[in-house]
Amino acid sequence: MLKKLLYSAFLIFICTNQAIVAAETAIEIKEPWIRSAPPNVSVMAGYLQLSNHSHETVTLKSVSSKQFHSVEIHQTVHHNGMAHMKKVEPLILEGHQELKFEPGGYHLMLMDPHAPLKKGDSAHIKLIFSNGEELMVEAKVQDDSPDGTKMDHDDHHQHH
Numbered sequence: 001m002l003k004k005l006l007y008s009a010f011l012i013f014i015c016t017n018q019a020i021v022a023a024e025t026a027i028e029i030k031e032p033w034i035r036s037a038p039p040n041v042s043v044m045a046g047y048l049q050l051s052n053h054s055h056e057t058v059t060l061k062s063v064s065s066k067q068f069h070s071v072e073i074h075q076t077v078h079h080n081g082m083a084h085m086k087k088v089e090p091l092i093l094e095g096h097q098e099l100k101f102e103p104g105g106y107h108l109m110l111m112d113p114h115a116p117l118k119k120g121d122s123a124h125i126k127l128i129f130s131n132g133e134e135l136m137v138e139a140k141v142q143d144d145s146p147d148g149t150k151m152d153h154d155d156h157h158q159h160h
């Protein structure tokens with residue numbers, strides 16, 4: 001009897017706890033992934049989708065991964081037929097904005113992996129937002145985007 005009571009108290013605790021977390025999470029991150037690259041590259045590109053479900057403008061304060069020396073947000077821009085990358089700082093998400101990172105556009109620039117990451121490996125990436133939310137995502141290394149889009153292999157890392 002006591003066991004049963006404790007168990008249901010435990011369940012209630014878990015459920016209410018999750019409800020609180022869900023209500024407080026304004027930022028949602030979907031489909032994180034890292035594009036596979038030859039071994040011993042000094043930089044890899046990562047992609048994800050950011051959704052701001054709140055009315056407020058939220059700024060990305062920091063991105064980091066224990067598996068990389070540093071992480072930056074970049075955007076590939078085309079100018080006079082040439083592709084350049086620029087650092088996006090700060091990254092701003094307007095209320096209810098959705099932003100898709102993808103090859104040829106916004107990307108995470110993952111610099112100097114502490115150990116080589118091959119296809120099938122994954123990296124944990126931590127994003128901290130101005131509204132206090134800290135989200136940790138697990139991004140898997142794969143050849144192509146999770147939504148199945150085949151991409152032109154523009155060999156991003158050659159820019160560095």
Ligand SMILES: [Cu+2]
Pocket residue numbers: 074075085107108109
């Ligand atoms: Cu870049």
